[in-house]
Amino acid sequence: MNLRELSTQLGLSQTTVSRALNGFPEVSEETRARVRAAAELHGYRPSAAARRLATGQSGTLGMVFPGERNMLGDLLFTEFLGGCVSKASELSYDVTLGMAYGSQSEEAVYRRAVRNARVDAMILSSPLVADPRPALLRQLGMPHIVHGRTQSPEAYAFLDIDNEGAFHAAAKLLADLGHRRMALINGEQHYNFAADRERGFRRALEARSIDLPPEFVCGEAMVETNGHAQAQRLLGAPAGQRPTAFVCSSIGLASGVAKACRALGLIIGRDVALIAHDDRLHDMGAETFDPPLTTTQSPIGDAGRRIVELCVAMLQNPAEPLPAEVWPADLVVRQSTMPAPSP
């Protein structure tokens, strides 16, 4: 059942039927109701291909697999992607995935997507401190929105969480609890979120003139083993010089830190304070951590849903200023933070 058949069924023109179904104002409510009923009755579904050809819009959002892959990265990507897909379905958009494969660079993927006009917009994830992608897409004329930010001053649409604020709050909490030696176990430093977190962390310490030795800050892939190794290194120092508190960029890192502590007989929440960022991935519960973990939390799946909303709004209303949203990350205090042990 296509539009023509439906319209002859109804004794109306394709124009009118099309307008009735698409909510145009110039069709009377009476005919609109009649058309809707008939469409429903015959199970009419407009052809996506035809509509795409006619409108030039593909009704599709594009994402590409992150170039660097690791376990947590995949989990974060999947959770974010899940949010995107779920909201996109609600808005009748499709989400398609690209991937830099073999010799093909990520840039080539974008170029191809643009030339083939297969997507209306692209969603970028895991932006680097200096990320060429927004500029590239702007130059190619492809609408885009970034999950996160870069340090470059150019304007682009984005949704980010307040990484700096979150880690500032975490460090401030620890400082208020009397900690003077705190370490930051961050993610890889070329990612902007990691840079932001470090900035927030440093700002809190500087504000209170707390010294931060260079070796107290490190950034690697956010997997347990790295957290373990770094904590082991830092806790190897004499008791009076080693950190009394750790701030980690992921729960995985934190569980590595916890392991290292345990190995030394140090108890989290008594001898060592621990805060981690929590993206609210299922099965990585801060609540079920031992002890329950104080976190800065912000659900990454919700970000996916929201970013699709923003993206679609941007497409449907190109005149509006570019969306730019920064979500606070809640500081949730549980059992892993306590006043600094007396020196």
Next chain:
Amino acid sequence: MNLRELSTQLGLSQTTVSRALNGFPEVSEETRARVRAAAELHGYRPSAAARRLATGQSGTLGMVFPGERNMLGDLLFTEFLGGCVSKASELSYDVTLGMAYGSQSEEAVYRRAVRNARVDAMILSSPLVADPRPALLRQLGMPHIVHGRTQSPEAYAFLDIDNEGAFHAAAKLLADLGHRRMALINGEQHYNFAADRERGFRRALEARSIDLPPEFVCGEAMVETNGHAQAQRLLGAPAGQRPTAFVCSSIGLASGVAKACRALGLIIGRDVALIAHDDRLHDMGAETFDPPLTTTQSPIGDAGRRIVELCVAMLQNPAEPLPAEVWPADLVVRQSTMPAPSP
């Protein structure tokens, strides 16, 4: 630059240009070369939307997010998806994702995808022992291919690994090493892969008349904590009654088992033998396990790539019999298996 412009540029008809570009035989090699050069020169890309409308093919493969989500499930799905996307790109296909959201059932997702004709075929993952999806899709006339199998006898295209054979081989190896008390820590039993593995495991024991107490077989979500809990339960028995070997459906489960052993002072590869299935997810290395883990291995990413190949071949050649491929899983013997301790 569209086809018409390109063809007038060349002084040829759209027909000829289209045929030249799409490799039809009735155009001379000379003109084909000329057309190709011009297309390249002007950066001509055919419009996907127009082609879709004209051919009725969307050039798109669909997948849906698994209904039950957990960490390993997400990792497996992502790795598989990555394989699919990478091969699909090579074959100029797109991959789009659907998701059962809110009140919408997975069935509704398929129905919608079919009615809207947005995808040419669907790829199903994580099939259950009794899975209604293949029948549903067949009834809806949507081509599909399953990653895995179901127990139902109806014909459908699939690619699976030989789960039964793999776990048969694992159990046989252990039996040959003299083990008489082996436990199976499986995935959730409504998944067909888990049922197949259990069957293979049992078959090996039965062939040698090795007793398998019911409590030696369990199946839950394949996360570390479950492996830990089950091993703890089983190792709680007196030394002469507890398992001397474990076969696990994932490396995550195995690391839970290893933890439980360690807690009891049992050494993997000396006191307890351990084999796990390895889907070759990055960052979950069997090689870096302590000790290096004997595994049945089969890279799930490769399966994604292959399944897209099969799927596309199926679409392009509907007359051929449905593809049905079963991959062996290699048994890789490392340091976690040893002869059974003398009783």
Next chain:
DNA sequence: ATTAGATTTGAAAGCGCTTTGAGAATGTGG
């Protein structure tokens, strides 16, 4: 009754490709 204005409908022209059915050009054997 007439007309301007508002409301509602329709005919037709795309969107850019594929593909059918025919026609022109070329080659081959009698």
Next chain:
DNA sequence: CCACATTCTCAAAGCGCTTTCAAATCTAAT
């Protein structure tokens, strides 16, 4: 030189929708 097959090319008809522009109908004011 002709009949015939073979090779190459093309005009035109879709695919199913949106959208422009024009026409028809209705309403209210003159």
